[in-house]
Amino acid sequence: MSSIWSGIDIAGTGAEVDQTWIDTIGGNVANMNDGVTPGQPVYQAQYVDAGEQVEPPGSGAQGAGVGVQVDAISLGPATGQLEYDPTNPVANAQGDVEYPVVDLGTEMTDLVQAQTSYQANAEVMSHATNAYEAILDIKA
């Protein structure tokens, strides 16, 4: 998938992974208070597994890095944490409600990291564009 504008493409793969990362963080935070009756399926936090993308065998520059990709989305624990809240309509006979395992602190630090990474990739795109423009400008 390498093109003559590889610098821009590579930064694009980075921004795409960062976007997926930010989306999963959004989902985790939005669902962190989804209480259910204990024993019912509870929301499982989503985490992005990123992996390097390399040129496949047989291509010109085999093994050269061409960016990053989402290898998989891992899920958090399927069993939530119990909280005693007898007035909650979904509480069980013991008065417990099951909440998803989402750590807001972790989600927020991840969000900052994802945002910084997104900015860095955007910066690379504009640098690469300038560089290609300078090359296109070579003339007698």
Place this chain on the structure above:
Amino acid sequence: MADATESIGILQFALDAVVDQQQTIANNISNQDTPNFQADEVTFESSLAQALEGGGTATVEDSPEGLASGTDGNNVSLPTEMTLMQENDLENQTVDNALSGQFSILSDAITA
């Protein structure tokens, strides 16, 4: 003293190397959060200087950057990459300007 076509050949090598370098930096930055990713670096400057002084062929070297890794096994340093990117930008501009210069010399010679 190199003539114009020789200089263009040298500058062409440098431009290829600079573009290679830029792609490697882009790859390092896009993988700054990839677990166990190790940053690479492309160098050609000393090899080119050596070839220009003592003859021989200059090569583009692709090697691990070798910085210390964090807890996730990743060793990309964003400040390092940003600095390298700025340097790479300037190198690119320098080579492009030099190429334009060589081409105008050729063009002047042709139209003289």
